[in-house]
Amino acid sequence: MSSIKVELKQCEIDKIKEICQSFNNEPGELINVLHKAQGHFGYLPAEVQEEIALELKISVAKVYGVVTFYSFFTMLPKGLHPISICTGTACYVRGAEKVLDEFKRILNIQVGDTTKDGRFSLSCLRCVGACGLAPVVMIGEKVYGRVSPDGVKDILNEYS
Amino acid sequence: MHLLVCGGTGCKSSASDTIVENLKAELEHNSLEDDVQVIMTGCFGFCEQGPVVKVMPDNTFYVRVTPGDVKELVAEHIIKGRKVRRLLYENPETKEPVSDSKHMGFYRKQIRVALRNCGFINPENIDEYIARDGYSALAKALGELSPQQAIDIIKKSGLRGRGGGGFPTGIKWELTSKFEADQKYVVCNADEGDPGAFMDRSVLEGDPHSVIEAMAICGYCIGASKGLVYIRAEYPLAIERLKIAIKQAQEYGLLGLDILGSKFSFDISLRYGAGAFVCGEETALIHSMEGHRGEPTVKPPFPAESGYMKKPTVVNNVETYANVPVIFNKGADWFASIGTEKSKGTKVFALAGKINNVGLIEVPMGTSLKEVIFEIGGGIKNNKEFKAVQTGGPSGGCLTSKHLDTPIDYDNLIASGSMMGSGGMIVMDEDDCMVAMARYYLDFTVDESCGKCSPCRIGTMRLKEILDKIIKGDGTMEDIDRLRNLSSVIKDSSLCGLGQTAPNPVLSTLDNFMNEYLAHVKDKKCPAGRCKSLMIYKVIPENCVGCTACARNCPVNAISGERKQTHFIDTSICIKCGACIERCKFNAIVIN
Structure with a gap:
């Protein structure tokens, strides 16, 4: 899957931290975290996934595996x-x-x-x-x- | 007086929200807002005729109402007491207006058990649910019955899982109740994945409390204090209504600690699905709820022993739960008196496709396909010929006119080469190509195969490729044998239900429509005229008057010809879109 290189601003990193925190950084809440994150960013670029992995203390591969498994999650931004x-x-x-x-x-x-x-x-x-x-x-x-x-x-x- | 406006997805998509707003404004304008209540209910079922507005207590059923009709409706019906004839349903045979839904062919043979409250109550108001015996089943179970006695009632009723498998619900509950654990879970599968099915969604949108009540009863039976609803994130309205219902139940003390003073505690939270058909399989669903990829695992251990978080878990689908409270209220014998010997009660179907009355229906088990399609469904659209009906979604098969008298139940459908599934029922007419249909479903399973086991991951892809080849006109007779052999290998060697049933659409079309496969393979023709690669568009010179309508509407300029002269289609440019045929008034263009 092709993806777009993005650089996360500090406020965006804080937002991801806040989302993870709202689920107590629980790895079992990964799907709920991804729903929230996609709701905020519109899509889930690799950089957002890396940050989530860091917060939930799980591997990026695991996050990527879940993102690509479910059709609702997308790594590409949608149109207006x-x-x-x-x-x-x-x-x-x-x-x-x-x-x-x-x-x-x-x-x-x-x-x-x-x-x-x-x-x-x-x-x-x-x-x-x-x-x-x-x-x-x-x-x-x-x-x-x-x-x-x-x-x-x-x-x-x-x-x- | 009450005005019930359908708030199902279909009617909402046709502006029923605006109808409610306009009704309220119009009533206020006439100072009637205290006498007439406007309520947005769940799905009435008759989606074809939506948006539906029902006036109570005189039971007038208005169809295809638009926001612009509101003024007349209030002025005539509410103020002057005269029915608005042009908004009444018209009997297709007599052309007479019908105002009471009981006299409509669509409703006459239906019995509403799981959908009993859909279209009657405001799903966002717990008092309306309670007024219709809501939570009395829970009160009865907690106050009068031991968990085992409650399980026995479900067992005696003969209720079987409505998600497709048809496993006896009471036995599932009993098995789970026998395992000792510090925590057990009650799970509701609301991840409706069948394309063309919207039963569970309609129950949750129209009557969320019945599911909540049933989950609490199940929790009491098996000794669980936690319930989880696994629901599709794509169902925002159902999620919203479920959240409201859970909150109201908590406020009324019907969820939470020490429910109705019984020392039994139970609460429900939501988990969101993210679009994966395989999550209908219970082990895959459980993994998904735990935050993993939704891949199935080998059974045993069954969820009854080791499910969510490795604890004993009951997984039932929405419709199964919706049946539970009625069984306690009206008795197991009453429930068992409906249906056939081995399939008790009713089944909800989402009737759709080439049929006059698209909608959500509920019929007793044992109703024949003919009654469903021709009486309730009102027959085939545009007087076309009935060809097939598909049940069971991507796991099911196509049934033909020879199956029309088959009574619908779990076992008969399997014997006929299809299955009950969760309740999708798609009707097809003479214009539908059955090879293309099989390919459509394979396209779906290839997409949705989780990829864990190779028979399903690779096998379904190969099936699809062979079907593609046949549709393109490159198929051989060996390909048909290959389809059969590969299908049986996939069925036998796949891990979960998705793979084991994925070849069913291929096998059932091979069994029932071999002539269509042969036409594609041997004659290089698609009898239904649907497979583009096998079509050639041609002008019949005798019929063509040279009106230029076809040439003007051809999106790729493949048609040439002077005014009042015979036109010509350049087949090397033609994209076979059919725009020319639709425009030609002289039947001068044909498909070969």
Whole structure:
């Protein structure tokens, strides 16, 4: 997995310490710590993982192993408007693939990528739980239901 | 008077929040806020017709309500007492409006046990749960029953695990109760990973207290004072409501120390999942709760002996727990009277796909697939032909029209080559390619395989590659044999349930849709017209009038032709997106 080199500021290191402290630096709370850290930083670059390992007194390999195991954690920053296409079965049989292809075509990026201007990132998710509205697309917190490939342009225009 | 507005994920995505706001504002505007209460409930189930607003006590069921309808709804129904006909559900056959949900095909055959409170109570108000017999089961267990007597009731009810495996719940509790330890744990698995399933989420969002009450009862039975809910971080609404419910239960003394003066103490905390399907397996789930990678380990030892923090642990899923309080309130015999000989009670399904009534349903075990799909589900969308129904998610299989009369229970579904699973039920029509479907599920398992054991890690990848080859039109007859052999090896040699069931979508489509595999392999055709590599778009010159609609809408400019002249598709440029077919009004474009 490619990652971005970042240099943590002192205040950011303090923030990580504070998060770990709130879970009593308990190694068993690693996943909760990562949730909090990702909530704060938006993603989990290697430097943040190293700091967490230091605080919880576990190896960086262990932290990295957990980060890469779970799909919720990401080592790459997301776009300003993260786009998630539901590829759960209900959405799949109602044409999610075509909708996804249209997003890829218009934004000219692949799943997992962010546009050069940093505005949009594209990912797939498993099930939003709104199968009645299939196919479903989420941009940020907003859910778009019954999306057709033709409607993709209009949706993106809302964010321009 | 009460106005119940559905707060399930589907309806919330269609602005039910705004509907609630508008209703409150409109009532206030008419000085009715003291007479009419607006309540946001859990999921009503009829997601296809959402957002749903129900008026009580006259039981009027409004469908597809928009924030703009609120003014009329208040003016007509609330003030003048006249029903707003255009917002009522329309009987698809008679076209007559139906106002009472009891008379809708979608609800007629359903029995709501696990979902009894969803859509009836405000999930954020413990008093409403208590008003519907809430926490009386816990009071009964603590006040009148010994732990063993309480376990016996669950055993007698015949309740089996609703997460997919179907292990008898009472026996699981009894096993765990027998192990001595200074600490034991009650775990609720709310890490719903099936793509296309939202049962557990709906229970937690609509009736969180029933899960809390059941976990406390379980704690009393096995001698545990700590409960943990392992919940998906992607379910913010469910997490929020669960937190509120736990706090309210603590304030009422229904969680915490010395509950109801019984000397029994029990409390619940949350652990967040982070997106890993394999964590549905109980040993993997436990490792994840301990902060590790969610990899499964060999059983025995079972969690009943050595689970979370190496202590005896019961792991049940949300729906299983939701059934427990009713069993104590209405009796084990009542529960056992519903369902079939070996599968008691009801099962919640998330009915979705190419079906008219998408939604969350609960039916007695033993209901036939036909009743579910054609009566409750209202048949196939756009009058298309029914092809298959997929149950059990990535671990299950596809059932066909010959299985339509099969009564749904744990054992019948396994005998038919699928499984109950956690309750996803996806309906497919003639336009769905079953080879592509098998590939879709393999794509999922390849992604979700934890990588610990090689049959699953490497085997599923090889299965997917063979399916890819077939879909591209490069498959051979040997590939079909290879699929079968490899599938049986993966089934036999994988460590956990994920690997052991991963080949099921392949095997069941091979069994039921061999003709489609053969069409891909021998004739290089996809009968459903879904596999892009096997499609060629062509203009029928006789039908083409040269309107240019196709050429104007082609995203890659693959169509050429002058106005009023026959057009031509350059297959070397065509990306087979289908935009031209959708635009052509003269049926002049076909897929070969």
